[in-house]
Amino acid sequence: MSKSKLDLDFFKKEVYMAPKTVAIIMDGNGRWAKQRGLPRTAGHKKGADTIRTVALAAQDMGIQKLILYAFSTENWKRPEDEVSYLCKLPGLFFNKFINELMEKNIQVTFAGELEKFPKATQDVINKAVNMTSKNTGLELCLAINYGSRREMLLSIKKYADEVASGKRENDLTEEEFSKYLFVPEDIDLMIRTSGELRISNYLLWQLAYAELIFTPVAWPDFDEKALKDCLDEFASRDRRFGGLTS
Template sequence: MQIPSTVAIIMDGNGRWAKKRGLPRTAGHKKGADTIRDIGLAANDIGIKKLILYAFSTENWKRPEDEVGYLCKLPGIFFDRYMKELMENNIRVTFAGELEKFPEETQKVIQKAVNLSQNNTGLNLCLAINYGSRREIVLGIQKYAQDIKEQKRNNDLTEDEFQQYLFVPEDIDLMIRTSGEVRLSNFLLWQVAYSEFIFTPVPWPDFDRQCLIDCIKEYNERDRRFGGLSS
């Protein structure tokens, strides 16, 4: 079975999972954090090189204040519980997004995990946090324009070079969205130009190792032509 090198997941359905069980939305986010641990370990075992998880979008600030407050605390809860296990499994933690807009304590927790795991050589577990793809592209354009202004480069940008100005510089092989919604929600718009998409009805808290394997099996059934013809 061919394993996709870079996989991205829109972790959707935490709130609906909780509501269905008569629980507060925060309970769904807590269970969803446990799923991050499970899927991170599974992806590492399977041989995926980079797993990018849509943890907090630039639009999530519009949610109720108590829910946003809990989401800001969740990285601390997650890494307190699972960082030791991530380290034991050689998993490297990175992030994509504007971390500086989070409370200082949240920034410290995430940066500590990044620093602690920076020499690990297994799965790159990338948390897209305060991330929005349109914002990412605009920031990339601004960085490029600044380089030209400072005469660090000529105005001869290629597509491959532009991607290096983005938070996520890799193309995505497989994009998965859980919980039945069929849209990208401003996630990795540049990077998914030739991705395979799988939209599963399974909510993120119930998405397990077998679900991931099933998605990879479906990925293997696709004919990836990148604009060309089948061989």
């Protein structure tokens, strides 16, 4: 049996407490390509293949939900040709990997304002969501056209409209507010690749008690070992949630 297989088996043991919900800022595609004399789109293509690698590893390692920052509300500011390629990337990814995702029982979801994308992009993502909706393994959530401030603003507006229309009382709790968000779960672990030390408008509410790891590994090079290293670091942390440990 290979060493990598032994490592993955270790994560399946009950003694290893893997985080339930992991969020990743997939950073470094462009720099990875530039270092190799390649166009930025080559970095994005390699990064898409990495999504498949990391999703399968995450499922093996016991993670229940993996949220990947695929396209931010600020990414529209990038050059038109790069934005155009990024809009085509979901189609390239799912055409290549959707059958494997089905075989591995992985469910695809998304967080963000999908309606702002070209119809072809919307169609391919909605098709992947519908095809995998009954799968019960890892939830692979793509944060696409997502920005956390925008998410919270939309949630507040929806709540205010419900109060104004008499659908509910003005008695919102923290737990109920979470249900108005694109991503209702608290995040256990947030990883940012490629060495940047910022959160970049990502899951600001949900990261309140998350462990943060910033790795120098660029996203196209982030693999099973890199994920395992992050989970090892997570397991070594003392999560007190504002309290004290004995």
